[in-house]
Amino acid sequence: MTQRATQRPEGFKKPAHWSDAPPPAPAAPKDEADPDGLSPTRYGDWVKKGIAIDF
Structure with missing residues (x-):
């Protein structure tokens, strides 16, 4: 196993x-x-054409 350099x-x-x-x-x-x-990124629901979608 190669030792790790500890000094520059x-x-x-x-x-x-x-x-x-x-x-x-x-x-x-x-x-x-x-x-x-409500923010979809906060609550997880997105609305597209009036339909709520949950990823």
Whole structure:
């Protein structure tokens, strides 16, 4: 079994765009009003030609 590298090769330089800062926290979801009623992606029902379809 090959051992996993735990150190960078000698002479490796970190690119300027790399950061040691942790990633930002995800933004809270926006609660937008659905003009057609209940959101099908939230409730799982889609209406096509007046018929509700459930995937």
